[in-house]
Every structure is written in structure tokens, then in C-alpha cells.
Amino acid sequence: MNRIVEVVPDGTALWVRALDIVLTQFHAAIAERGRFTLALSGGSTPKALYRAIATQDLPWEKLYLFWGDERYVPPDHPDSNQGMTRHVWLDQIAIPSRNVFPMPTLAVNPEGDASAYEATLQAFFAVAPGELPTLDLVLLGMGEDGHTASLFPHTQALEVRDRLITVGYKDGQPRLTFTVPLINQARCVLFMAAGAGKQQALRHVFAPIDSETDYPSRLIQPRGELRWLLDQAAAQGLEGA
Numbered sequence: 001m002n003r004i005v006e007v008v009p010d011g012t013a014l015w016v017r018a019l020d021i022v023l024t025q026f027h028a029a030i031a032e033r034g035r036f037t038l039a040l041s042g043g044s045t046p047k048a049l050y051r052a053i054a055t056q057d058l059p060w061e062k063l064y065l066f067w068g069d070e071r072y073v074p075p076d077h078p079d080s081n082q083g084m085t086r087h088v089w090l091d092q093i094a095i096p097s098r099n100v101f102p103m104p105t106l107a108v109n110p111e112g113d114a115s116a117y118e119a120t121l122q123a124f125f126a127v128a129p130g131e132l133p134t135l136d137l138v139l140l141g142m143g144e145d146g147h148t149a150s151l152f153p154h155t156q157a158l159e160v161r162d163r164l165i166t167v168g169y170k171d172g173q174p175r176l177t178f179t180v181p182l183i184n185q186a187r188c189v190l191f192m193a194a195g196a197g198k199q200q201a202l203r204h205v206f207a208p209i210d211s212e213t214d215y216p217s218r219l220i221q222p223r224g225e226l227r228w229l230l231d232q233a234a235a236q237g238l239e240g241a
């Protein structure tokens, strides 16, 4: 695994650099494969990046969007990762609706919806059950507890190796999430983390030896490139950062 860590001064520099990385990957993927497959993170950190991508003049029909995790709420709920993305990015651009693959969260059956989204990925990437699709870029964030996507500390979702999508639980509430093997199959994984609140978890995630069940972001070791983009506040006290 090839880990690249970049530390930038602040939140603005974070989205500026992230935009640069995403655009580089976008153009490289289109040049090599004719399309760009991107999995999105939610939460607060990527919002400014999504706003910035929306201002770009890009061949949107070549972009295929997935979500790495989703809260189990309708898209118009304030907690919805899809809703946030549509509001700041997708509603501003002319992307064909067939290119956008939100996680289904309208039924009352998270397990069934996880299977349905897995089938969506298998069909899109034309992979058989048991095979792993390769996304060009998976964007991830990290919570203050070290979780990433909806892979929370000490939950069963961390152990799932035979599925693409599973149900992760936060405080007893279900969410849909990419599994560790699916994330690790990506050509590139980009973590963005900002703010002093992330310092402690980052020290554990970057330590040579530590617990993956305490700090699930440690499980992310893609076969492709692993990038961490941190602001100064998050990186404070990190060995070598």
C-alpha cells in the first residue's frame, strides 16, 4: 500500500487541494477508461469540495456517482448524505439522472436495501457475485471516533468480507455502508479530515500498531493509492506530519 499524507494550512486549502486531486483523477480515468466512477462521503467535511466541483465545466455525462455510506433516512431529511450532495452540487449541474446511484433508504428494510445496492453495483460494473468492482476514487471522511463511511468502532460491519454493502449501526440506528473489501478494491481512496477534534483518532490510525476495532479507519488499505488530506489543526502532533 502506498500512503500519501498531505497537510494543508486550513479548511479552504483542504478543499482547494482536494478539488485538484479529484479533477486529476477525473481526467485520468476518462482518458484511460472513458468514464469516472466516484463514491462520495457524507458529513460536513466534503461540502465545500462538492460546492467547488459544481462550478467546474466538466463532461458530466462521463461521471458516475455512488455513495460510500448513507444514513437510513429519506433524501429530503437534513441528515441525508444524498440530500446534502444534491443541494450543494448535483442540483447545480446537468448530470444525467442515470449516472447517479443513491443508496436506497425509503423502505423499512435496511438489509434488503443493502442487498439491492449491492446488486446495483454488480450490474453497473458487470461483476459476478463474489467479485469486487473497482471504483476509480472513493472519498472518505473520518469521525472523531475513528469511524469511516458507516464502519463504526466495535460493530459487526467491520467484519463483513463477503459483501459489497452492509448495514452499519450508529447509536442503534441503521445506515448503509460500503464494506472494507469494496473500499480497499478502489484505484484510489482519498480521506479528508479537518479540525482539532480529529487529532486523537488520527494518532491511533497512523500508529504502526493499534486496534482496528477501536479505530476502523485503520482497515482502509487499498490495493491502489491511499491519500490522506489533513488540515494543520487535525495533523497537530502527528509523527512526521
Ligand SMILES: O=C1O[C@H](COP(=O)(O)O)[C@@H](O)[C@H](O)[C@H]1O
Pocket (backbone or CB within 6 Å): 041, 042, 043, 044, 045, 046, 069, 070, 071, 081, 140, 141, 142, 143, 144, 148, 149, 150
Ligand atoms: O457520519 C458520517 O461521518 C463521517 C465523517 O463526517 P465529518 O462530518 O466529520 O466530515 C463521514 O465521512 C460519513 O460519510 C458520514 O456518514
